[in-house]
Amino acid sequence: MYDICVIGGCGHVGLPLSITLADRGKKVIVYDISTEAVHTVRQGTMPFHEEGAAGLLQKVLADGTLELSDSPAVISQSKIVIMIIGTPVDEHLNPNFQVMVDSVNQCMPYFRNGQTLILRSTVYPGISERVNDWLREAGLTMNVCFCPERILEGKAMTELYSLPQIISSFTPAGLQECRDLFGLLTTELVEVQPTEAELAKLFTNVWRYIKFAVANQFYMIANDYNLDFYKVYHAVTHRYDRARDLPKAGFAAGPCLFKDAMQLAAFNNGNFYLGHSAMLVNEGLPNYIVQKLKVKYLLNKMTVGILGMAFKGNSDDIRESLSYKLRKILQVHAGSVLSADPYVTDDSLLPQAEVIAQADILIIATPHKQYQGLDIPLNKVTVDIWNVLGRGGLI
Ligand SMILES: NC(=O)c1ccc[n+]([C@@H]2O[C@H](COP(=O)([O-])OP(=O)(O)OC[C@H]3O[C@@H](n4cnc5c(N)ncnc54)[C@H](O)[C@@H]3O)[C@@H](O)[C@H]2O)c1
Structure with a gap:
C-alpha cells in the first residue's frame, strides 16, 4: 500500500x-x-x-x-x-x-x-x-x-x-x-470552497499575466518615443514601494499564464477586456520587435541571432515560448536567423559563440543568468528587452 x-x-x-x-x-x-x-x-x-x-x-x-x-x-x-x-x-x-x-x-x-x-x-x-x-x-x-x-x-x-x-x-x-x-x-x-480555490488559482496567474502586459505596454510606449524604458522604470520604482511590483519588460509566455487568462475569459462568457488586452500586448511583443528592427535596419539583408529559446530564465522549458514565435516572424523578415540556448536541447540551435560571431543583430529573448555580463562587442546591434546586460532596452 x-x-x-x-x-x-x-x-x-x-x-x-x-x-x-x-x-x-x-x-x-x-x-x-x-x-x-x-x-x-x-x-x-x-x-x-x-x-x-x-x-x-x-x-x-x-x-x-x-x-x-x-x-x-x-x-x-x-x-x-x-x-x-x-x-x-x-x-x-x-x-x-x-x-x-x-x-x-x-x-x-x-x-x-x-x-x-x-x-x-x-x-x-x-x-x-x-x-x-x-x-x-x-x-x-x-x-x-x-x-x-x-x-x-x-x-x-x-x-x-x-x-x-x-x-x-x-x-x-x-x-x-x-x-x-x-x-x-x-x-x-x-x-x-472548491470553486473559490479554482478561481483563486486563475486570479493568481492572470494577475501576473496582466502585470507583465502593463510593463510590456509601457516598454513599447517609451520605445516609440525613443526613450529607454529602463531609465523610466528606474525613476518609477527606485525607493517607491507603491510601484515596486512593476515587472521588467520581456516575453510573458509558458504553458500557464496565457491559457489561464483564456480559461478565465471563457468562464466569464468571453467578457474579459483586461485579459484579452493583456494577451494582445504580450503576444504582440515579438512582432513589435521585428517591426522596429525593420524600420531601423535593412533586416532582410542581415543575420539575426536569438539568445534564449526557453520561455523563462534559467529553464529548459520551451512550452509556449515566445522565442519560437519571434524566430518564426524573423524567418519571414530577416536575411537569416540563428538561435542558441544554454539549457535547451534542440537540433535547430547552434553554439552560443557561433551565433554571437555570425549575427549582425542579437536579440536576448530569455533572461538566463549566463547572459549577464556577456561579452558582446559594443558595435553589434543588441536588443535587450529584459535589460540583462544593463545597457538599457532601447530598440
Ligand atoms: N508548470 C508550472 O509551473 C505550473 C505551476 C502551477 C500549476 N500548473 C498547472 O499544473 C498542471 C500540470 O502542469 P505541468 O506543467 O506539470 O504539466 P506537464 O505536462 O509537465 O506534466 C503533466 C504530466 O502528466 C502526465 N499525464 C498526462 N495525462 C495523464 C494521464 N491521463 N495519466 C497519467 N499521467 C498523465 C504527462 O505524461 C506529464 O508527465 C496544469 O494544469 C498547469 O496549469 C503548472
Whole structure:
C-alpha cells in the first residue's frame, strides 16, 4: 500500500511535489502515462531542469519512499490520489474539458471507495464539482478536494515549503486529509470552497499575466518615443514601494499564464477586456520587435541571432515560448536567423559563440543568468528587452 499516488507525477508540477512528500516520509507512488519519463525518473534523472531537485530525487529513491509506475493499477493501492495533469486550451483558445474527462475516465476503474482524490491542475471553475458528481454517479464514495499548485517553475523545491497552500474539499474528511497532507509542507493553510480555490488559482496567474502586459505596454510606449524604458522604470520604482511590483519588460509566455487568462475569459462568457488586452500586448511583443528592427535596419539583408529559446530564465522549458514565435516572424523578415540556448536541447540551435560571431543583430529573448555580463562587442546591434546586460532596452 502507498500513502499517496500522484497521477501525472513525472510532470513539472507533479514531480517536485512527489519528491517533497516522499522526503517528508510519505510512501509515494508516481503514476505517469509517459513510460519514457517514468524510466528516466526511476534512474534518478530529472526529465527537466528544476533547481535543487536532482539530489533529493536520488535520496528519496534510495530511501524507498518514492516509486514509479506507468500502470494505473497503483491508483487502487493508494490512500490519497493527487491528479496533476496538463490542462491546455484548444486551438480556438477555449478550455479543453476533454483532457480532464478522459483522464478521470481512464482512472475510474482504479478508484476505490474511501479514497481521497486531490485535484491539483489549474482547472476551469466548476470542474472539481463535476468530477465529484461523476464519481458519485459511478457509485464511488470518495473525498474530492481541489488544492491548486502555485509554485514558480525552477523554484519548486523552495516554494513548496514556503508558500501558503490553498485547500478545499467537498467533505469534512477530505478537508482534514488536505490539512494533514499539506501541513507536512507548510504551517500556512488557506481553507476555502472548491470553486473559490479554482478561481483563486486563475486570479493568481492572470494577475501576473496582466502585470507583465502593463510593463510590456509601457516598454513599447517609451520605445516609440525613443526613450529607454529602463531609465523610466528606474525613476518609477527606485525607493517607491507603491510601484515596486512593476515587472521588467520581456516575453510573458509558458504553458500557464496565457491559457489561464483564456480559461478565465471563457468562464466569464468571453467578457474579459483586461485579459484579452493583456494577451494582445504580450503576444504582440515579438512582432513589435521585428517591426522596429525593420524600420531601423535593412533586416532582410542581415543575420539575426536569438539568445534564449526557453520561455523563462534559467529553464529548459520551451512550452509556449515566445522565442519560437519571434524566430518564426524573423524567418519571414530577416536575411537569416540563428538561435542558441544554454539549457535547451534542440537540433535547430547552434553554439552560443557561433551565433554571437555570425549575427549582425542579437536579440536576448530569455533572461538566463549566463547572459549577464556577456561579452558582446559594443558595435553589434543588441536588443535587450529584459535589460540583462544593463545597457538599457532601447530598440
Ligand atoms: N508548470 C508550472 O509551473 C505550473 C505551476 C502551477 C500549476 N500548473 C498547472 O499544473 C498542471 C500540470 O502542469 P505541468 O506543467 O506539470 O504539466 P506537464 O505536462 O509537465 O506534466 C503533466 C504530466 O502528466 C502526465 N499525464 C498526462 N495525462 C495523464 C494521464 N491521463 N495519466 C497519467 N499521467 C498523465 C504527462 O505524461 C506529464 O508527465 C496544469 O494544469 C498547469 O496549469 C503548472
